[in-house]
Amino acid sequence: MAEIRRRKEGEPVSDDPSSQSDRRSAADSSDHVDSEEEKSPEDKYVEELSKNLPQGTDKTPEILGQALKDLPDRWKNWVIRGIFTWIMICGFGLIIYGGPLALMITTLLVQVKCFHEIISIGYQVYRIHGLPWFRSLSWYFLLTSNYFFYGENLVDYFGVAINRVGYLKFLVTYHRFLSFAMYCVGFVWFVLSLVKKYYMKQFSLFAWTHVSLLIVVTQSYLIIQNIFEGLVWFIVPVSMIVCNDVMAYMFGFFFGKTPLIQLSPKKTWEGFIGGGFATIIFGFLISYFLCTYQYFVCPIEYSEELNSMTMACEPSPLFTKQSYSLALLGLKSTSIRMYPFVWHSLSLSLFSSIIGPFGGFFASGFKRAFKIKDFGDMIPGHGGIMDRFDCQFLMATFVNVYISSFIRMASPAKLLTQIFSLKPEQQVQIFDVLQENLKNRNLLNLNMN
Structure with missing residues (x-):
């Protein structure tokens, strides 16, 4: 293109193959445009846009900046990142101490902030x-x-209680219809807001909004479902991602020499492998520890007797020690006792250390497309909330799929919700069938005895 431009402007163009080869190699070796004249309008627009978007890792509290001003930039960033990592870990511990409700509220707040950060970039890109x-x-x-x-979560887990309240029963029965009606209102609102001059930008933002909802809201819904299965299904995966992120950074900082992926030049194979091994060891330790406490392993259910949520239960076989026989080097087999969940944690740790980082690589590619360093500037040394949760959402999906595929059994609470939504004669029919089935089982047991 530069050669064609020079021909149009009357500049001499060399036909020497070596000079043309030099120009091609120079162009191939660089991923940026060399001169302002050769930049496309899109490139210039994105560069101008990036000046107005947040650069979170550059934001440092003034007091901390003064205290670390004599340190090299590399170590200064390391210290700031470390301080706020520990602050976030301590905050996470306090939220867990607050119980399931605190975790759910935090999930909702994180979701809203992540959505705000993504949408804010969209507003800047498609300024209207x-x-x-x-x-x-x-x-x-x-x-x-x-x-x-x-x-959907409230209906699944608290449908029995909600159905007993007259004015709420309507919301439960027609929940999906009401949700669709609300969406139709927004859809019609969008169509009526279209302005001829801005069609392309408006439809681009419409798509941007829906993709953001798919990434953020759907994943937070799955996180809530995981919490209801037991806090262990939330704490262990989230902690694994944190451990992998921290340890990959540490191994990469001190030992990293081999680049891992072009999207994230600072990521190295040393950090990737070191973080993976550390995550597997950490996963075994934290899983074993949490399995010893009923508070973490019991599913969250609504108790009709207590008229509230409860986390009291008899731990399932998944969280009860089982004996395993191990043959060591062909010698006599050795028996060990272990919680089955600990073996499942190996799958979670492998996913969090191998596939989980690709959520971060995806976010890095997104940020590079708009020439920004971070989604926001809320957390010094880290960036925005989305910068810390880009891997968590992918992990939440895996955990939910893993539970539904290999762990979850039929839930009595959900079955009761569906039964209570039936007509009285249908409920009587189900009662008669269950009663007959229980009688037959009792007779069978008596004959066997």
């Missing part, structure tokens, strides 16, 4: 003047999607 409704529409779709997904 004089169209105030689009910002309102984005948050309306967030509200609608949360009403649907969180309503």
Whole structure:
């Protein structure tokens, strides 16, 4: 293209193959445009855009900046990142101490902040003047999607209690219809807000909003489901991602020499492998520790007797020690006692250390596309909330799929919710069938004895 431009401008063009080869090799060896004249309008626009977007890792509290001003930039970033890592870990511990409700509220707040950070970039990319409704529409779709997904969780786990309240029974029975009606309102609102001059930008933002909802809201819904299965299904995966991220950074900082992926030049094979081994060891230790406490392993259910949520239960076989026979080097087999969940944690740790980082690589590619370092500037040394949770959402999906595929059994609470939604004669029919089945089982047991 540069050669064609020079021909049009009347500049001499060398036909020497070696000079053409030099130009091609120079172009191939660089991933940026050398001169302002050769930059496309899109490149110039993105560069201008990046100046208005947050660069979170550059934001440091003034007091901390003064205390570390004599340190080299590399070590200064290491110290700041380490301080705020420990602050976040301690905060995470306090939230766990607060119980399931605190975790759910935190998940919702994190979801809203992540959505805000992604949408803010979209607003900057597709700047639209004089169209105030689009910002309102984005948050309306967030509200609608949360009403649907969180309503599904409430119906699944508290349907028995909600059905007993007259005015709430209507919301349970027609929850999906109401959710769809709310979405239709937003859809019609969007169509009516279209302005001829901004069609492309408006449809681009519409798609941007929906992809953001898919990434953020759907994943937070799955996180809530994991919490209801038992806090261990939330704490262990989240801790594994944190451990992998911290240890990969540590191994990469001190030993990293071999680049891992072009999207993240600072990521190294040494950090990737070291973080993986550390995560597997950490996963075994934390899983064994949590399995010893009923508070972490019991599913969260609604108790009709207590008229509230409860986490008291008889631990399932998954969280009860079992004997395993191990043959060591062909010698006599040795028996050990271990919680079955600890073996399942190996699958979680392998995913968090091998596939989990690709959530971060995906986020890195997204940020590079818009020439920004971070999604936000809320956490010094780390960036925005989305910068810390880009791997967590992918992990939440895996955990939910793993539970539904290999762990979960039929839930009596969900079955009761469906039964209570039936007509009285249908409920009587189910009662008669169950009663007959129990009689036959009792007779069978008596004959066997």
